Every structure is written in C-alpha cells, then in structure tokens.
Amino acid sequence: MTQIWIIVIYLSLLVGVGLISAQFFRGTSRDFFVVSRSIGPFLLLMSVFGTTMTAFAMVGSSGGAFKDGIAVYGKVAGWSVLLHSAVFFFIGMKLWAFGKRYGHVTQIQFFRARFESDALGYVLFPVLVGLVIPYLLVGLLGAGATVQGVTRGALPEVFTSTGGAVPPWLTSGVICLVVMSYVFAGGMRSAAWANAFQTCIFMVMAVVAFWMIAQNLGGMNAATMAADDNKFIREGNVGQLEYFTYFFIPLSVAMFPHLFQHWLTAKRAKTFRLTLIAHPIFIMITWIPCILIGIWATGAMTPDGMPLTSDKTPANAVLGIMVKNFTTPVLSGLVTAGVLAAIMSSLDSQFVALGTMFTQDVVVKAAGKKRFSDRQIIWLARGFITGIVLLTWIISLFAPKAIFPLGVWCFTGFAALFPIVFVALYWKRATAAGVIAGVLATAVTWIIFFTWSNVAGTGRPGDVLLWGINPVAYIFGACALAVLVVSLVTRPPTEDTVAKYFPQKNPS
Amino acid sequence: MSKPASRRRRWFFYGLLVILFVFHHDYFFWDWHIVIGGIPAGLVYDMLYSSICAFTWWMMVRFAWPDELEEFADSGEGGKEGL
Numbered sequence: 001m002t003q004i005w006i007i008v009i010y011l012s013l014l015v016g017v018g019l020i021s022a023q024f025f026r027g028t029s030r031d032f033f034v035v036s037r038s039i040g041p042f043l044l045l046m047s048v049f050g051t052t053m054t055a056f057a058m059v060g061s062s063g064g065a066f067k068d069g070i071a072v073y074g075k076v077a078g079w080s081v082l083l084h085s086a087v088f089f090f091i092g093m094k095l096w097a098f099g100k101r102y103g104h105v106t107q108i109q110f111f112r113a114r115f116e117s118d119a120l121g122y123v124l125f126p127v128l129v130g131l132v133i134p135y136l137l138v139g140l141l142g143a144g145a146t147v148q149g150v151t152r153g154a155l156p157e158v159f160t161s162t163g164g165a166v167p168p169w170l171t172s173g174v175i176c177l178v179v180m181s182y183v184f185a186g187g188m189r190s191a192a193w194a195n196a197f198q199t200c201i202f203m204v205m206a207v208v209a210f211w212m213i214a215q216n217l218g219g220m221n222a223a224t225m226a227a228d229d230n231k232f233i234r235e236g237n238v239g240q241l242e243y244f245t246y247f248f249i250p251l252s253v254a255m256f257p258h259l260f261q262h263w264l265t266a267k268r269a270k271t272f273r274l275t276l277i278a279h280p281i282f283i284m285i286t287w288i289p290c291i292l293i294g295i296w297a298t299g300a301m302t303p304d305g306m307p308l309t310s311d312k313t314p315a316n317a318v319l320g321i322m323v324k325n326f327t328t329p330v331l332s333g334l335v336t337a338g339v340l341a342a343i344m345s346s347l348d349s350q351f352v353a354l355g356t357m358f359t360q361d362v363v364v365k366a367a368g369k370k371r372f373s374d375r376q377i378i379w380l381a382r383g384f385i386t387g388i389v390l391l392t393w394i395i396s397l398f399a400p401k402a403i404f405p406l407g408v409w410c411f412t413g414f415a416a417l418f419p420i421v422f423v424a425l426y427w428k429r430a431t432a433a434g435v436i437a438g439v440l441a442t443a444v445t446w447i448i449f450f451t452w453s454n455v456a457g458t459g460r461p462g463d464v465l466l467w468g469i470n471p472v473a474y475i476f477g478a479c480a481l482a483v484l485v486v487s488l489v490t491r492p493p494t495e496d497t498v499a500k501y502f503p504q505k506n507p508s
Numbered sequence: 509m510s511k512p513a514s515r516r517r518r519w520f521f522y523g524l525l526v527i528l529f530v531f532h533h534d535y536f537f538w539d540w541h542i543v544i545g546g547i548p549a550g551l552v553y554d555m556l557y558s559s560i561c562a563f564t565w566w567m568m569v570r571f572a573w574p575d576e577l578e579e580f581a582d583s584g585e586g587g588k589e590g591l
Contacts, residue, residue, distance in 0.1 A: 070551045074534060081558040082528050085565050093574070097581040220546030232548035235539035244533060269578040276565045284558040291551065503580055 003150045004166065006333030007340065010201070011178050014194060014344070018182020021193035025186045029377040032187035033105045033356050039192060039265040041274035046196035048262050048275050049282050050345030052084065052253055053199075055142045057286050058206055058339050062322070063315030065294025069231030071238040072294075075246040077287040081280035083250040088279070091254045092263040093272050094425050098501065099264040106353075107260045107421075108361040114424050114501050116493060117432035118365075123439050125361055128257050129354065131413045133392065136350050138407030139343045140396040143175050144168025146343075149320050150336045169397055175340070176393045179348045183355075184382050188265060191348040198341035203286050205338030209323055209331060210289030216326040217296060224292070226299035241468040248472040252414035254421050258346070258353035293322050300325070351392075355385035409450050412461055416442045416475035419483050427487075428498050434487030441482035445475045521572040524564055532557065 030036050039047070054060075056076075064072030095110065104110045107128065108121045148165045156164035182190040217223035230236060234243065253259055266272060297318045300308040308325060309318065323335045359381040364372065372380065420438045423430035449471040453460060461471050492498075537550040544552050 070548050070554070073551060073554045074532070078532055078554050078557060081561045082525070082532060085561070086525060089565075089568065093577055097577045100581040101583075214546075221543070222546075224543055224546045224548070229541050232541050232543065232550065233537070233539045234534060234550060240533075247529075247532070269574070269581065273569045273573075276569055277562055280558050280562040280565065284555060288551070288555060292547070295548070 001154050002329040003333035003336055004154055006330065007147065007337055010334075010337035010340065011174065014197060014341075015178055015181055017197045018190045018194045019185060021190045022182060022186030025189055027375075027378075029374050029381070031189060032378050032381060033352075033360075034099075034261065035187075035189045035192060035265040037100055037265060038267050039271065040267060041271050043192050043196055044262070044266050044271050045275040045278050045282075046199045047192040047265075047349070048088070048259065049279055050195035050199035050202075050342075051256075051259055051262055051349045052080075052346075053202070053283075053286065053342055054139065054346050055146070055339055055343045057342055058202060058290050058335075059142070059146070059316050059319050061287050061290040062294035062297070062319040063317070065231065065291040066297050066309070066313070066318040067294075067315045068237040069233065069295060070291060071234045071243065073287055073291050074234065075238060075243055076249065077283050079247045080250040081283050083247065084253055084283075085276045085279050087251065087254045088263075088272060088276055091421055091425060092259075093269055095260060095421075096263045096266050096272070097269065102500075105261070105264065106357050106360050107255070107257055108357065110260075111420075111424065111435070114497065115430075115432035115435055116497055117436075120432050120436055120439075121361060121365070123436050125357065127413075127417075127439055127443060128255075129357065131410045132257060132350055132354060133395075134406045135410045136347060136392050137396050137399050138410075139347045139350075140172040140175065140392065141168065141399060143340055143343045144171040144396075145316075146320070146336060146339050147171040149317065150324070150332060172396050173393055175344060175347070176389045179344060179351060180386060180389045183348050183352050183385055187378075187381070188261060188349075188352050188356075191352050192262070192265060194348055195345045198345040199282075201341040202338040202345075203282065205335050205341075206286050206289045209319075209327060209335045209338075210293060212328075212331060213293055213296065213322055213326040217300065220292070223296040223299075226301075227295045228298035231295045231298055239465070239468045242465055242470055245470040245473045248415045248418075248470065248476050249411055250415075251418040251476075252411045255414040255417045257357060258349035261353050261356060262349060290319065294318055297322050351385050351389055354388045355381045358384040358388070406450075408460055409446070409453075412449075412472045412475060413442065413446050415472050416446065416479050418476065419480040423483055423487070424501075428502050429487055429492055430483065431487045431490045431492060433490040434483045434485075437486035438479045438483035442475055442479040445478040449475060518572045518574075521564075521568050524567075528557075528561060528564060 112121045152165040420435045542549040
C-alpha cells in the first residue's frame with residue numbers, strides 16, 4: 001500500500017504543478033503552442049531533457065546492463081551525450097530562428113514553407129503521426145506494467161484478477177487524465193513546467209536508489225566485485241559495427257515533433273546554451289547509476305545466500321527487483337514515481353505536439369487562418385488533445401505486447417528521416433520532390449526491415465543486423481540517397497525561398 | 509553586441525566535435541576487466557567522455573557562438589507572419 005500512496009501523492013503534486021503553471025497562461029494560441037516564445041534557460045534544459053528521456057533511461061538501462069553489461073551506455077547514452085547537443089546546436093537553434101522569424105509552430109509548417117510544397121506536408125504528416133503514436137502507446141503500457149509490478153498483492157480484495165495489483169488499464173487511464181488535466185489548461189507552458197518537475201524527480205530517484213542499493217551491498221566496490229565480470233567489458237556483449245552504427249539513433253531527436261515544439265518555446269538563441277552544456281551531464285547522472293545497478297544485479301544475493309537473479313530474469317524487471325530487495329518500501333514507491341516521471345515527461349509533450357499538428361496542419365491549413373479566432377484555435381487544440389488522449393488510451397487497452405518492439409522501431413524511423421531536416425537547413429539545392437522521395441524511401445525500407453525483423457525474430461532491430469550493422473544505417477542511407485538523387489534531377493527552389501532560408505552571413 | 513566568432517575558430521571547434529565522434533569508440537578498454545573505484549574501466553571511460561563532451565560544448569558556447577542567429581530571428585518582419 002505504501003507504494004500506491006506515494007504514487008497517488010506524486011501524481012497529485014504533478015497535477016498541482018501543472019495547474020499552477022496554467023495560472024500564467026496568457027490566453028493566446030501563441031502561448032498555448034509555444035509559451036509566447038518566452039522560456040528561459042533552466043526550463044528549456046529541464047523540459048528538453050525530460051522530453052528526450054523515456055522509461056528506457058531508468059528501466060531499460062538497468063535491464064540492458066544486466067543483459068549486455070556496460071555496452072548499453074556507450075551504445076545509447078554515450079552517443080547521445082555528443083549528438084543530442086550537436087543536434088540542438090546545428091538543427092534545433094536554426095529551426096528556432098526560422099520559427100521565430102516566420103512564425104512556424106509545427107515541423108510541417110516549416111517544411112511546407114521551406115520547400116514551397118503543400119504536397120510535402122501531406123506526405124510527412126501521416127508519417128510523423130504514425131511514428132509518434134506507438135511511442136505514446138509504449139509509454140502508457142510501460143507505466144501500466146511498472147505499477148502492476150510494484151503493487152502486486154497490495155489490494156487483493158479489490159483487484160482479484162491481477163493478484164491484488166493495480167491493473168494496467170487503470171494506471172494508463174489515470175495517467176492520461178493527469179496529463180490531460182494540465183496540458184488542457186496550459187498547453188505547452190504546463191507541459192514545460194511539469195517536465196521540469198518530473199525531470200527533478202527521476203534524476204534524484206536514480207541517484208538515491210543507487211546510493212541506497214550500494215550501501216546495502218557493502219559499498220560500490222564490493223557490489224561490483226561480486227558481479228559477473230563479463231559485464232564489465234564490451235567484448236562479447238556488442239559487435240564493433242553494431243556499437244558504432246548506433247550513432248544514427250540519437251539523430252532521431254532532430255525529427256521529434258514534440259522536441260521541435262519545445263525548441264520553439266525558447267526566448268532567445270542564448271537560451272539554448274545551458275541545455276547544450278548540461279544535457280550530457282544530465283544523461284550521465286541519470287544513466288550511470290542505473291547501469292551499475294543492472295550490473296550489480298548479476299551478482300546480488302538474497303539474505304539466505306541464493307542468487308537474486310538468473311539468466312531467465314526479465315531484463316526490464318531488474319531495477320524493480322533490486323529496489324525491492326535493497327531499499328525500503330518508501331523508496332520503492334519513490335523510484336516507481338521516478339519511472340512514471342520519465343514516462344510522463346515525454347507523454348505530455350507528445351500529446352500537445354499532436355494536438356498542435358492536427359489543429360495547425362490540418363484544420364487551420366484547410367479552412368484558412370482567418371476562419372478562426374485565436375480563442376477558437378485554442379479550443380480546437382484542446383479538443384484534439386482530448387481526442388488523441390482518449391484514442392491512445394483506448395488503443396492501449398487492446399495493444400498487444402508486440403507494441404514494445406514497434407516503439408524501438410519508432411526511433412529508427414525518426415533517425416532515418418534526419419537527412420530531410422539536414423538538407424532543409426544546409427543544402428540550397430534540395431527540392432520538395434527530393435524530400436518527398438526521401439520520406440517515401442524511409443517508409444518503404446522501414447517497412448521492409450520491420451517486417452523482416454518480425455519474421456526472423458522478436459521484431460526488434462537487433463534481430464536484423466545486416467553484416468553486423470544496425471538497420472537504421474540502411475534506412476538512413478536510403479533516405480539520404482533518395483533526397484540527393486531526386487533533388488539533383490528536379491527543379492530547384494525559387495530564389496526568394498533560398499534567400500529566405502539561406503540569408504547572407506555576416507562577413508567574418 | 510559581441511563580436512561574432514571567426515569562421516576559422518568555428519571550424520576548429522567543429523573539428524573538435526569530429527575528434528570526439530571518433531573517440532566515442534572505446535578502443536582502449538574494449539575487453540579490459542579492470543575496476544576503478546568500484547566502476548568498470550570501460551564505464552569510467554564513458555564517464556570521462558561524457559564530461560569532455562560537456563566541456564567541449566561549454567567551449568563552443570564560449571568561443572564559437574553563432575550570434576548572427578539571434579539577429580536573424582529578431583530582425584525584419586520577425587515573427588509577425590504567424591505565431
């Protein structure tokens with residue numbers, strides 16, 4: 001019961017933070033979508049970091065380390081510490097500048113304007129929405145599974161079918177309601193405040209759990225020395241080419257619609273400075289403790305001297321097992337709150353981003369901006385957010401567990417689309433036809449690899465390492481090649497558009 | 509208004525990023541079982557790498573900042589077309 005109370009208190013606090021932030025809502029659509037472009041350095045850092053980190057940062061990292069040792073840090077987080085900030089610097093800041101100057105709010109608006117093509121918007125919209133929805137579902141299902149795991153036996157008379165655990169449908173329903181309550185009221189402003197709060201929670205919880213588990217295992221050195229030393233190395237846990245080609249995955253942040261919207265909330269270009277510097281450190285602070293907990297699990301013993309885990313222990317259960325056995329019920333509840341925080345800090349931004357896209361890229365685009373008052377646009381967005389939350393929750397009730405590998409593939413899809421945003425910003429000769437070809441090439445190769453992975457194995461990208469190379473490399477290559485070839489054989493964009501998006505630089 | 513970072517200086521820092529990209533690959537502790545202060549050596553390498561990345565971004569911000577981006581966003585008809 002302790003865990004349930006802590007989760008309830010945490011969710012109540014979150015609603016409180018969200019609703020307090022909504023008091024600062026200025027009542028305009030500009031405020032609802034991009035916080036009047038007024039966010040400062042601290043809130044930008046916390047909201048961007050919270051949005052990019054998912055439950056994988058805590059649950060997946062410890063499980064990955066349990067299975068593959070330290071290799072999981074270098075594969076995922078190690079590349080992110082360099083490449084996330086690089087994407088923020090070379091892509092995010094430029095998009096912020098164009099967004100501020102030309103009033104873009106969504107990626108589709110930017111691409112339509114940059115390539116003078118409505119058709120590009122129609123091709124890109126379903127692809128982006130199609131990639132975000134499984135990502136949302138994974139978050140909801142993950143939250144349901146986490147709470148079910150830690151509340152097992154807590155309420156046997158209420159939830160008989162789940163052995164006394166809070167059932168996933170209830171957890172995901174409550175989470176949807178909580179997130180919707182504050183994003184409905186304050187839009188992106190509330191999402192940014194809530195993300196900052198949630199980021200604090202999951203970072204602190206990772207460190208506290210780490211410290212307490214280390215103490216109970218006799219200190220860091222003793223805990224590590226007792227662990228399986230095959231997990232201390234990369235050899236045998238990951239291939240050289242697979243390790244290297246993982247660098248494509250962090251490029252996915254360049255195409256996340258929700259991150260695009262967070263970038264646009266920045267007040268100035270200099271607002272990005274803190275994010276660029278602190279993001280790598282934050283990744284390290286969150287990931288390293290969880291990686292070590294995962295490694296320690298390979299050698300941890302029960303009080304009666306039996307191994308706590310075996311080869312058959314599910315990787316994603318490792319963090320929960322370690323927390324349950326080596327901390328208190330209070331901390332177990334707090335760590336669960338931390339995992340929920342990591343999940344929800346992505347969910348809220350994704351809901352707002354999808355609501356914004358349906359409002360701006362579909363309704364306002366089709367009917368014309370003058371057709372609606374500013375107030376009506378806000379209510380349209382709220383309506384779409386409510387509809388998307390409800391629809392996602394209903395799908396989550398029927399979504400099979402196979403949705404988890406699909407979530408992993410979403411990152412592959414976003415990463416493979418990187419060339420289209422890169423050429424939009426750095427290649428004057430890139431054309432709408434080229435970018436459309438790039439999107440289609442991504443979709444086709446993505447479907448081929450995804451289908452192949454389901455036929456050949458468990459449906460994860462790791463099942464189809466062609467010559468030891470991550471499939472994202474091939475899909476990325478197909479996209480880049482299609483953009484390049486088709487752009488070169490089609491009519492270049494007009495001089496006006498080129499001048500608009502490639503202004504003369506200061507002589508220096 | 510601060511003086512914009514020179515092109516040469518910017519390319520120097522972009523070069524540093526390329527070097528960091530190369531050094532992500534742990535050629536040194538790939539199969540070393542050594543433990544340093546309770547942390548496997550490969551993970552210590554990762555921690556050091558992460559810290560160096562943060563420091564490099566601090567230097568980029570300090571010495572290679574694109575001031576013209578701010579001017580571009582704020583100048584002209586800035587932001588009046590849309591939201």
